[in-house]
Amino acid sequence: MATKIFVNLPVKDLQKSITFFTHLGFSFNPQFTDETATCMIIGENIFAMLMVDTRFQEFTKKAVADAHKTTEVILALDAESREAVDDLVVKAVEAGGSIYADRHDHGWMYYHSFADLDGHQWEVMYMDENAAPPSA
Numbered sequence: 412m413a414t415k416i417f418v419n420l421p422v423k424d425l426q427k428s429i430t431f432f433t434h435l436g437f438s439f440n441p442q443f444t445d446e447t448a449t450c451m452i453i454g455e456n457i458f459a460m461l462m463v464d465t466r467f468q469e470f471t472k473k474a475v476a477d478a479h480k481t482t483e484v485i486l487a488l489d490a491e492s493r494e495a496v497d498d499l500v501v502k503a504v505e506a507g508g509s510i511y512a513d514r515h516d517h518g519w520m521y522y523h524s525f526a527d528l529d530g531h532q533w534e535v536m537y538m539d540e541n542a543a544p545p546s547a
Contacts, residue, residue, distance in 0.1 A: 415456040418486065421467035421475050422529050425449060427507075428461050431528050434506035435499060453488065478530030487534040493521045496535045500525050503533070519543045 422428040425447070429439060432451055440458070443450035447466040451459040468475055476483045490496045497514075503525035504510060511532055514523035520543070522536035 415458065417450075417458045417460055418484075419460045419462060419467065419470065420529070420531055421464045421478075422461045423464065424528070425461060425463050427528055431503075431506045431508065432461075435502045459486075478526075478532070480530075482532060485532045485534055487522075487536060490535050490537045493537050496521060496523050496537050499535045503527070 429449055433439075438452050440450040440452060443460070448460055448462040451461055453459055462470075464475055488499075490499065500510065500514075500523045508525045508527050510524065511526045512524040512534075515521070519540075520536060520538045522534050524532060524534045526532050
């Protein structure tokens with residue numbers, strides 16, 4: 412079974428992306444960082460490899476999607492509270508990102524969304540699993 416996850420994302424300007432995500436509170440592993448890529452630490456075993464388009468293209472035979480025009484993936488992050496959800500979205504907008512969907516409040520689950528500088532969609536959510544409705 413896998414013990415870590417590495418999500419690979421193409422970016423236009425690596426330094427601008429590092430600045431953007433640093434503003435949101437993320438850090439980076441310098442061991443896996445050079446002028447073409449960086450390893451953003453999301454959690455203990457969760458990472459995003461941000462790679463300039465030309466480097467990203469080396470890993471696929473398909474065309475690299477323009478996330479401003481096409482959605483290939485939605486990245487979802489958990490937060491410790493509703494306030495933390497809103498705080499991260501505010502920081503994303505302050506750093507040059509944009510809101511791509513309205514916030515949703517289902518009582519037991521609350522989430523809001525932003526797009527980063529390259530258009531990748533991120534959802535930030537708080538869930539009170541003890542208050543979740545029983546599954547059907």
